[in-house]
Amino acid sequence: MQSWIGPLRSEEIEANMMKIELTEDTQKLSREIQSLTGENVNLCYQCRKCSIGCPAVYEMTLKPHEMMRAIQLGLEEEVFQSGTVWICLSCETCNTRCPQDINIVRVIDGLRELVMSGHVDYFNPHPEIPSMHRLFLKLVERYGRIYEMGLALILNLKMVDPFKDIDMAWPMLSRGKLKLLPHKSGGVEELRRVMSKIREIEGES
Numbered sequence: 481m482q483s484w485i486g487p488l489r490s491e492e493i494e495a496n497m498m499k500i501e502l503t504e505d506t507q508k509l510s511r512e513i514q515s516l517t518g519e520n521v522n523l524c525y526q527c528r529k530c531s532i533g534c535p536a537v538y539e540m541t542l543k544p545h546e547m548m549r550a551i552q553l554g555l556e557e558e559v560f561q562s563g564t565v566w567i568c569l570s571c572e573t574c575n576t577r578c579p580q581d582i583n584i585v586r587v588i589d590g591l592r593e594l595v596m597s598g599h600v601d602y603f604n605p606h607p608e609i610p611s612m613h614r615l616f617l618k619l620v621e622r623y624g625r626i627y628e629m630g631l632a633l634i635l636n637l638k639m640v641d642p643f644k645d646i647d648m649a650w651p652m653l654s655r656g657k658l659k660l661l662p663h664k665s666g667g668v669e670e671l672r673r674v675m676s677k678i679r680e681i682e683g684e685s
């Protein structure tokens with residue numbers, strides 16, 4: 481192991497450095513992401529601002545900036561086995577902090593799309609998350625907006641834990657932050673048309 485006493489000579493620095501070769505093969509994942517999302521992860525210079533602001537970073541095996549580096553290096557296994565794509569909350573904090581204007585959420589969505597295409601092996605530490613996304617969309621399509629109470633109840637029932645987080649529900653209900661019954665949005669019909677068009681386009685592709 482290197483003892484860090486005094487400045488390193490250039491040959492010592494070279495011996496300690498990992499050699500990274502960027503080949504057609506290592507660039508495959510970043511190219512795929514760029515063609516799916518339009519985002520160029522090679523612009524990332526590892527400032528770490530995305531990870532410093534991320535509210536879910538404590539749960540992630542690969543933090544957002546590490547994810548970007550792993551994509552740049554074509555480390556598919558590390559990317560898809562880390563589970564990070566399922567932990568991201570899509571809150572967009574990282575996007576607003578990135579000095580390179582990379583839309584990191586779009587990159588993560590691109591990785592999710594690759595997973596859903598069925599061509600990559602992956603690990604999902606929270607298998608209930610994809611079904612939560614589907615349920616979320618179903619409720620939005622039905623009411624034109626999210627019905628939080630219904631979402632929480634159905635998820636709790638699916639997890640066979642009907643009273644999970646019940647202590648948080650009462651204060652929110654009493655302050656009017658959570659509604660007991662669903663409210664339909666006036667634009668629900670228009671939204672349904674948009675969603676059906678999206679399904680039609682996805683069916684065509």
Ligand code: SF4
Pocket residue numbers: 530533534535536537544567568569570571572573574575584585
């Ligand atoms: S969008 Fe995802 S990666 Fe970005 S800050 Fe939010 S949780 Fe973290």
Ligand code: SF4
Pocket residue numbers: 523524525526527528529530531544545548577578579580581582584
């Ligand atoms: S904020 Fe942008 S440039 Fe900085 S590490 Fe994250 S992705 Fe890379």
